[in-house]
Amino acid sequence: MDLPSDTPAASRTPRPARVAVVTGSDSGIGRATAVRLASQGMDIGITWHTDEEGAHRTAEEVRAHGRRAALARTDLSRLPDAAGVVEDLARELGRIDVLVNNAGTGTATPFVDMEYETVREVIDVDLIGPFLCGQVAARRMIRQGDGGCIVNVTSVHEHQPRVGAAPYCAAKGGLGLLTQVMALELAEHGIRVNAVAPGEIATPMTGQEDEDVRRTSRPGVPLGRPGDAREVAAVIAFLASEESSYVTGASWAVDGGMLRMGPQAGSHLESDAWRRP
Template identity: 80%
Template structure:
């Protein structure tokens, strides 16, 4: 293993991406950070990485502009000198009923949440193969990799697809010493859910066994494990970080008292 490892974390300007970038820096990695619309947030993440004594490189990435956008992974690897870890974290979603979904909405979500990680993973894996000493790829999916949600047809399709893509990547890249795993968060206090930096223990979530949302750092800790040496025999797995949410299917269904669930 090289003396200094380097990671690229997509969508690292806030939320899970930022928490992951900082956690990997704490573990001694230099970190490439991508952003789409929040340059200031990305620079804030870079400052936190540098505060850990590690190098940070920042670049804009628009995953609706494919296939070219995936080249940002290679550009960041060049700036950092190598690439050992890719975290495909950038994502987007919708809250639009299936019958009202426009093709452009569908295409954007599929590009960002599925085609983008596919191509970024290729870019990273090809470099890791050339380096010759293995690597780690972690795809951030969602509990909706495993279970559907009303109003999220393209998001669920993309995340479910990314879950199976993870397994295929794990099979094909194993001979090169590259492990590939998914992390499937539940409701996490991030900008995407309108809760960044909220005190998750002050939130009441009766439908979640742990009775609260998750903190982005709790997801980052699992990603960091999968990106590190101690997970060397783990590949092709999906790790739910959801407070037990996925265990509640029949339980939640049997306790609903109205039709509110039909509304996105």
């Protein structure tokens, strides 16, 4: 949705192609998001940590839509330097209009057994990394002077806890509140900031990549199945578009209704299995 302009069409300077940087876009939600944004006319900065081949596959799909792709390896546990990848990609592609903080990691270890190194890595990758990447992107957007959009990929565990995922839940909850602060502070610069909170999505992280989600039963989810990465990407793409030009500071759950179950889910459990990760 374009807002009215008093500038005659013939005298307007054509705006360059929009550029999005999507962290962790070598697979899963990141890849689906990069491809979806490319299909909407954006050039894409792709980051990867261990799967270089996957990053190149993402780039091929982006280029198949006629868009440019730039790739860079980064390890968000190596901070603060790793956050510089956002500026590197923006420089290579000429600008940055959208940052999608998607890269993440998790745990399945009881709280009392958690090692410090694991806690530190999860917090760095899932919270401090997006914080610093967001700073880099916002500073560049402010210099550009024409606004922008940041989408932080959190989780349903931004809102609800999970046994065995203490640092993950702490990081995602923190990222949710960070999103709200960023939205308040960056609004005066025309930069919108929102979160997307996926539930169980068929990705490498859940061991379900390329699975037909409609053939997988999830009785505890109202829609009865896991989600597809492209369903998350569609919401991210909406938040990155002018169609959501009056939306900032919000968290969008993409979870098949999982969060709405609340205490009802607990009251129907028939064993203590939930106590073990």
